[in-house]
Amino acid sequence: MDFKSNHHHKNFIDGVPYATVKRLPFYHRFLTDLSKKEVERISSRELAAKMGINPSQLRQDLCYFGSFGQQGYGYRVNDLLREVNRILGLNQEIKMVLVGGGHLGTALANYDNFSRRGFIIKAIFDKNPEVIGGYIKGIPVLDIKELQEYLRVEPVEIGVITTPAEAAQETADRLVQGGVKAIWNFAPVSLKVPEEVLLENMHISESLLLLSFKLKQRRNQPDPV
Template identity: 45%
Template sequence: MQKGNTRISMAVIRRLPKYRRYLSELLDKDIHRISSKELSKIIGFTASQIRQDLNNFGGFGQQGYGYNVEELHSAIGKILGLDHSYNTVIVGAGNIGQAIANYTNFEKAGFKPTAMFEINPKLIGLKIRDIEIMDADLLGTYIKEKNINIGIICTSKEKAQDVANVMVESGIQGIWNFAPTDLQVPEHVVLETVHLSESLYTLSYLLKHKREEED
């Protein structure tokens, strides 16, 4: 991502949702102004890091005043594209697919699942909340007809690339992949892969080394 001719690192981009989450909590507590120093104590980043991150996107704070929490929360939402709504489909109605379908906060943020797709005939025709599970053979046609922006892949790794290919051919703009495999997509399609096992193994590493330090 770039601001003018300056490339903004993915490390900065990946910190923005955390900023927004903590700002949401401050608004829930009816806190409307906060300094970078106070924010650093809550989030765990240094005040300098916070100022540096936010300066990538323009000036938000005022010296002697700090940040307007509501304005900063709204601005970060716009930077993240959350001022738009996105039609999504979920492919794979197993545990992960159902969990995503049932997580209403995604819908509140503008990511609306309009349908789920499955190859298991026992699941086709059922509903998760009000989201119908449809035959996977209908995926491409549905994406084209319903103007779907984001495809969420929750299949086995063996099926995931085929599903991604159908999504790409049908005009999908972004793919959120939960299958335990790295997908190949054209440059014009945005791909974000969530490797649950890698995150768990990182936790295992940290636990191991914590035990070694204590010993």
């Protein structure tokens, strides 16, 4: 995974350590689970243990964003979840377009958790005439040629790329020209985008290769006596 932004030193994002930022989605996941289980409050020690970090690290992480919790009481789960949602920008709807209506694009479009968290895919773009004019999970599939005109009329913040590698850079260029502020790239290629455009790469095959390497290393280790 690769995070790119020009607003800060490479180890910080707007003054917050990148390591802290990377933990925010985990806070969100654990707090959401606790909220669903109707847990009213949790201590920093208990929450830190769930996340595999020490309590002082947890308190330090949260201090970058404000004052949360009470000494001797811990954190109100729903209140802290609401604050983490705000920190992550999940307290408002974020519009997206997806380019590439193949198997991966279809899978992402069908993933309900995006819309539950406020990430709304407004349209899908493809060049395949067999899918253009149809719908995926109620989302219209439009001709890729219409992308920039669509973005002019219906601005969105995030463009999702699920095209083959050879089409990814041209797709990124079109998204940038259409005013998209951030790109979530699933194509197995390194993209070039302007400094002001945020880029997050999700190279699925690379993750699988790393898992294969770790599996091989484990196979080669002698069994414990």
